[in-house]
Amino acid sequence: MMSLIELRNVSKSFKGLSLFENLSVSFEKGKIYGIVGHNGSGKSVLFKMMCGFVFPDQGSVIVNGEELGKNKRFPENFGIIIDKPGYLGDKTGFENLRYLADIQNKISDEKIKEILEKVGLSHTIMQKVKNYSLGMKQKLAIAQAIMEDQEILLLDEPFNGLDVDSVENIRDLLKSLNNQGKTIFLTSHNNEDIDILCDHVFRVRNYSLEQLK
Numbered sequence: 001m002m003s004l005i006e007l008r009n010v011s012k013s014f015k016g017l018s019l020f021e022n023l024s025v026s027f028e029k030g031k032i033y034g035i036v037g038h039n040g041s042g043k044s045v046l047f048k049m050m051c052g053f054v055f056p057d058q059g060s061v062i063v064n065g066e067e068l069g070k071n072k073r074f075p076e077n078f079g080i081i082i083d084k085p086g087y088l089g090d091k092t093g094f095e096n097l098r099y100l101a102d103i104q105n106k107i108s109d110e111k112i113k114e115i116l117e118k119v120g121l122s123h124t125i126m127q128k129v130k131n132y133s134l135g136m137k138q139k140l141a142i143a144q145a146i147m148e149d150q151e152i153l154l155l156d157e158p159f160n161g162l163d164v165d166s167v168e169n170i171r172d173l174l175k176s177l178n179n180q181g182k183t184i185f186l187t188s189h190n191n192e193d194i195d196i197l198c199d200h201v202f203r204v205r206n207y208s209l210e211q212l213k
């Protein structure tokens with residue numbers, strides 16, 4: 001079976017800080033993958049290379065059979081949370097999603113409302129994002145990542161700042177997206193999230209990925 005995403009002999013460093021050396025790994029469609037590792041080990045950089053935000057110094061990243069950076073500058077089909085997403089503070093959560101949706105595709109207002117409901121933000125629809133709590137911003141980031149029905153989700157710390165019930169809700173949401181065939185990659189410093197959700201788990205170690213599950 002063709003891999004969904006393959007990294008071939010990838011090396012990446014920043015100003016003498018080596019993060020990956022000759023990393024080769026492949027990921028299949030339809031799974032939930034967990035990526036764990038120490039602060040600063042390179043999890044976010046890995047995600048950025050997988051979606052073409054950052055290019056490896058050496059080696060290649062192949063998504064759906066196409067090498068990133070060759071013909072494809074930017075792969076479609078990724079829903080992404082990496083770093084803190086920049087929002088327009090003076091706009092409501094709804095308006096922020098509306099704005100992002102207009103840049104990319106056409107999404108109906110109903111669909112945006114449905115997504116806000118799914119992540120647990122339907123009651124804050126009239127509230128400005130600058131007044132959102134940490135957890136509310138995190139839910140908005142999740143909404144942004146999933147609203148276009150993207151096939152591949154790269155979610156860096158999706159549970160950050162969420163209360164217990166919200167963690168449950170988002171876990172269920174991710175499972176249902178996975179049941180619909182989406183491939184999900186997530187990082188977490190919480191082992192329970194990783195254990196409960198992930199089919200496979202990799203740890204960033206020795207400038208490479210070590211498979212734990």
Ligand SMILES: Nc1ncnc2c1ncn2[C@@H]1O[C@H](COP(=O)(O)OP(=O)(O)OP(=O)(O)O)[C@@H](O)[C@H]1O
Pocket residue numbers: 014015017019037038039040041042043044045046
């Ligand atoms: N554009 C960049 N320029 C220079 N250094 C960078 C750049 N991007 C990342 N780094 C460095 O690469 C290392 C890995 O960063 P990364 O964000 O991938 O870590 P992480 O594993 O996601 O950490 P955390 O668990 O804290 O989120 C860090 O030391 C970071 O400072």
